[in-house]
Amino acid sequence: MTPLSGVILSEAKDLIVFSRDPSVATLLQDDEDCHFSTRAVKLIKMKIILKRSQCIGCGSCSALCPSYFKLDDDGLAVLKGAYNNNDEQVLEIKEHEVGCAKEAAEVCPVQIIKIQ
Numbered sequence: 714m715t716p717l718s719g720v721i722l723s724e725a726k727d728l729i730v731f732s733r734d735p736s737v738a739t740l741l742q743d744d745e746d747c748h749f750s751t752r753a754v755k756l757i758k759m760k761i762i763l764k765r766s767q768c769i770g771c772g773s774c775s776a777l778c779p780s781y782f783k784l785d786d787d788g789l790a791v792l793k794g795a796y797n798n799n800d801e802q803v804l805e806i807k808e809h810e811v812g813c814a815k816e817a818a819e820v821c822p823v824q825i826i827k828i829q
């Protein structure tokens with residue numbers, strides 16, 4: 714068994730336990746009833762990308778995934794916490810943090826949300 718090298722708290726209330734292999738960790742997840750489960754996760758960095766200039770303001774992403782998306786005062790989607798890269802908004806996340814962003818990308822009628 715690989716010795717542990719450290720622990721951190723992720724942005725959610727999950728606990729990540731790192732191994733000596735920097736690309737793999739064990740994710741200790743707490744459900745609503747304080748029942749913990751573990752699963753191995755790869756700490757792959759991913760990006761959520763929103764091409765805001767092509768948004769039609771339907772609100773599907775913010776309704777389905779309010780933790781990442783909201784409609785701004787101009788009625789167009791905003792990717793919370795993202796930085797601007799030309800006409801795109803980019804949010805860097807870890808693979809296990811993708812969550813509802815994947816569904817938001819699937820339902821966007823103009824397909825301007827990308828996960829990569």
Ligand code: SF4
Pocket residue numbers: 767768769770771772773774775789790820821822823824825826
């Ligand atoms: S689902 Fe797509 S078109 Fe609709 S608000 Fe979100 S980004 Fe804009």
